[in-house]
Amino acid sequence: MDCVMSENGQRPTLTLGFSPCPNDTFIFDALIHGRVDCGFSFREQLEDVETLNRMALSATLDVSKVSYHLLGHILKDYLLLRSGGALGRGCGPLVVARDGIDPGELAGKRIALPGQYTTAALLLRLFNPSLADFVYLPFHEIMGAVADGSVAAGVIIHESRFTYQGYGLKKVLDLGEWWEQETGHPIPLGGIAAKRSLGREALLSLERGLALSVEYAFAHPGAARPYIRAHSQEMSDEVCDAHISLYVNDFSRGLGPEGEDAVRLLLNRAAEAGIIPRWQEPLLIP
Known part of the structure; x- marks a missing residue:
């Protein structure tokens, strides 16, 4: 070929x-x-x-x-x-937290993101432009930071979609699902x-x-x-x-x-x- x-x-x-x-x-x-x-x-x-x-x-x-x-x-x-x-x-980033909270309750909370320039960070900012208290961590460290209380919530990507429940975390928001409903696009x-x-x-x-x-x-x-x-x-x-x-x-x-x-x-x-x-x-x- x-x-x-x-x-x-x-x-x-x-x-x-x-x-x-x-x-x-x-x-x-x-x-x-x-x-x-x-x-x-x-x-x-x-x-x-x-x-x-x-x-x-x-x-x-x-x-x-x-x-x-x-x-x-x-x-x-x-x-x-x-x-x-x-x-x-059906493959977008997820926002997770230790407790079941409403997406509207994210305002004012510290949120871990898997990098400043990731699409995950962009989607969260488009979802709620008022969010501003971010900490940037390697994607594989985010679930641990949420689980130990270092941050109130985190945006997870990659294989974390399949393992976050093992950390005792709950899904707050599916940013991909939000985007699809908002725009009709993948x-x-x-x-x-x-x-x-x-x-x-x-x-x-x-x-x-x-x-x-x-x-x-x-x-x-x-x-x-x-x-x-x-x-x-x-x-x-x-x-x-x-x-x-x-x-x-x-x-x-x-x-x-x-x-x-x-x-x-x-x-x-x-x-x-x-x-x-x-x-x-x-x-x-x-």
Whole structure:
């Protein structure tokens, strides 16, 4: 499965960042390990989502998974690839607390967020712009901070959706569900950003290569298992599979008109709220 090769026959190497979460390792396994070919070699860097966001702010990587919130801050240097991301229904961040409280009671309470530039942080600010007392923690530390009373509530992402009840926590609000009811659109969580300076041909090749990698993963789900498990040893197979099932779907193959509309709406709402700057650059490869 080929996409492109350089004129001199040598394979360029690109830096590629994504998270160690099962959905990302599932998506990128075939691309990284040469099971599909788009004419590039990759030097991957696996980091948590907020680390990747901050690396993208300084334009460190050629290609990177980023939060859609962060995308609004980097469109001068990057654009969005249509494949490889996380966007869907029923997969949004959850607000959890020790006690059953009403979402309206969050005002004035200290809330833990999994990073300043995460989509989770953006959604909470869009839900209630008056909320302002935030503490930023790595996503895997949030449930413990809520459970021990360090914070009154926390916004959880990734596999925490499947494990928060084990910490004695209760769901206060499903931010993805709120977004879907508010807009009728699926929720854009994270997408793949690539440097505009790579040029249109290379960007299209990357976009196709990512789509092929997703297709390969769906067709050969066992092939990615060793790579997934190498980066998620603390998770059971059941949690890994649930994670992949929740975050990898047809939108990961390609955004399509529905996905593109959802992304534009989220960024427009963020810009109108003054959370991200307004942009002039094309969002996607023309």
